[in-house]
Amino acid sequence: MAGGFVSQTPGVRNYNYKLTPKVFATCFIGAFGGLIFGYDLGISGGVTQMEPFLKEFFPYVYKKKNSAHENEYCRFDSQLLTLFTSSLYVAALISSLFASTITRVFGRKWSMFLGGLTFFIGSAFNGFAQNIAMLLIGRILLGFGVGFANQSVPVYLSEMAPPNLRGAFNNGFQVAIIFGIVVATIINYFTAQMKGNIGWRISLGLACVPAMMIMIGAIILPDTPNSLIERGFTEDAKKMLQSIRGTSEVDEEFQDLIDASEESKQVKHPWKNILLPRYRPQLIMTCFIPFFQQLTGINVITFYAPVLFQTLGFGSKASLLSAMVTGIIELLCTFVSVFTVDRFGRRVLFLQGGIQMLISQIAIGVMIGVKFGTAGTGNIGKTDANLIVALICIYVAGFAWSWGPLGWLVPSEISPLEIRSAAQAINVAVNMFFTFLVAQLFLTMLCHMKFGLFFFFAVFVFIMTIFIYLMLPETKNVPIEEMNRVWKAHWFWGRFIPDEAVGVSAAEMQQKSV
Numbered sequence: 001m002a003g004g005f006v007s008q009t010p011g012v013r014n015y016n017y018k019l020t021p022k023v024f025a026t027c028f029i030g031a032f033g034g035l036i037f038g039y040d041l042g043i044s045g046g047v048t049q050m051e052p053f054l055k056e057f058f059p060y061v062y063k064k065k066n067s068a069h070e071n072e073y074c075r076f077d078s079q080l081l082t083l084f085t086s087s088l089y090v091a092a093l094i095s096s097l098f099a100s101t102i103t104r105v106f107g108r109k110w111s112m113f114l115g116g117l118t119f120f121i122g123s124a125f126n127g128f129a130q131n132i133a134m135l136l137i138g139r140i141l142l143g144f145g146v147g148f149a150n151q152s153v154p155v156y157l158s159e160m161a162p163p164n165l166r167g168a169f170n171n172g173f174q175v176a177i178i179f180g181i182v183v184a185t186i187i188n189y190f191t192a193q194m195k196g197n198i199g200w201r202i203s204l205g206l207a208c209v210p211a212m213m214i215m216i217g218a219i220i221l222p223d224t225p226n227s228l229i230e231r232g233f234t235e236d237a238k239k240m241l242q243s244i245r246g247t248s249e250v251d252e253e254f255q256d257l258i259d260a261s262e263e264s265k266q267v268k269h270p271w272k273n274i275l276l277p278r279y280r281p282q283l284i285m286t287c288f289i290p291f292f293q294q295l296t297g298i299n300v301i302t303f304y305a306p307v308l309f310q311t312l313g314f315g316s317k318a319s320l321l322s323a324m325v326t327g328i329i330e331l332l333c334t335f336v337s338v339f340t341v342d343r344f345g346r347r348v349l350f351l352q353g354g355i356q357m358l359i360s361q362i363a364i365g366v367m368i369g370v371k372f373g374t375a376g377t378g379n380i381g382k383t384d385a386n387l388i389v390a391l392i393c394i395y396v397a398g399f400a401w402s403w404g405p406l407g408w409l410v411p412s413e414i415s416p417l418e419i420r421s422a423a424q425a426i427n428v429a430v431n432m433f434f435t436f437l438v439a440q441l442f443l444t445m446l447c448h449m450k451f452g453l454f455f456f457f458a459v460f461v462f463i464m465t466i467f468i469y470l471m472l473p474e475t476k477n478v479p480i481e482e483m484n485r486v487w488k489a490h491w492f493w494g495r496f497i498p499d500e501a502v503g504v505s506a507a508e509m510q511q512k513s514v
């Protein structure tokens, strides 16, 4: 009843394709888009711990950090400092809304290019920052870049990939994000040991490297067949499809793309369309999936792992090192998703990962609660601290093969062409909004909710796991343009999808879903 159709997912097609080097190369370069986002996610937490950086721009925080404090939970609480981290996500949120038009009208690749360019300029502002204004302008430009890349790259990957391997290809985006985070953490580990202002300047300035990679990549990349058809280049689209699929026999897939595009032309306003009842499943999913992804609490670890580890009594070097370890585990475990998502499907990973995160979060909350109590005083022994780090790794692993990559994959694959760019914009905007909120509020929440913070996120993980169980049908192996059939066959969403949207009788669909 819950939509777990594994062997008989409606809409599954078997198009002709070979795995061509071209499709690998394009998706590999495309995934660079994730690097700029990841680099930024990973670099900010470490930089805001560097004393020369704090002294230069946030002297008040610097003083507070080094003064005596009785309550470990509140040691780093500063709105101003978190604003530095989180301002980028507000800019990304705004730009993802504009990016959707550019992605649709000019194609996916130019959106990526623009993302790389603004990110590049932002990294220069930050690396050479002389005052707080330069720092903030830099952050905003970086944010614009992230918004453009996050809007266009997942769509690009999903459209280029052969439908049967779409999950694996799309997960390349999250792999690139985590890779960016890990590289940034390693860079911070070394630059933190440098004297004077040079360390943080290198950390922030090096963001220009992933920016250049995506800019060059975007120039070389071809556009997707779907986007070429959408913009009227039908012949080019067919040639492109033949070349990425490695066969001239692409008629069936091509015809499905053409049909989908024809249908989408009748609807002029993706933003208005997505509000129509027949797109209700996509609207709800593109709002809830990114919301839930952030409410797993993952960014508490991404941004503040070093802070969290210091709170647990680790020295600052040991804290950065532990953050590096969790990052590497996250990277390795994201590959688990790459290799299993198209075989086991999205639901299995979501459900298993959710349960794993839930159990580890509760265990972390209990352990910290027992050790620090509500007063936030006390010391944690070495064995216990190591046990908490191990639990954090188990939690991160669960996220890495579930909500991390699937948070990008599912929203980018469930929407038909006529609403795709708007849906992806909503996905990015909601993701950025809650990334912002968690980044902004975490330290204050830790200060006030104490160890209860872990239970707070655990409640959300519980709710999201039930949500997936009941509301998300399996989408593996279903061509994007055939997705309506999956919704039509779902016990709840079926009622929103008109029969003509799937070209089969309702009775037939009902039969399939039983």
Ligand SMILES: OC[C@H]1O[C@](O)(CO)[C@@H](O)[C@@H]1O
Residues within 6 Å of the ligand: 041, 174, 177, 181, 293, 298, 299, 302, 330, 404, 405, 407, 435
């Ligand atoms: O650490 C994992 C990272 O992945 C994301 O959830 C994006 O998918 C980020 O918000 C987070 O920082």
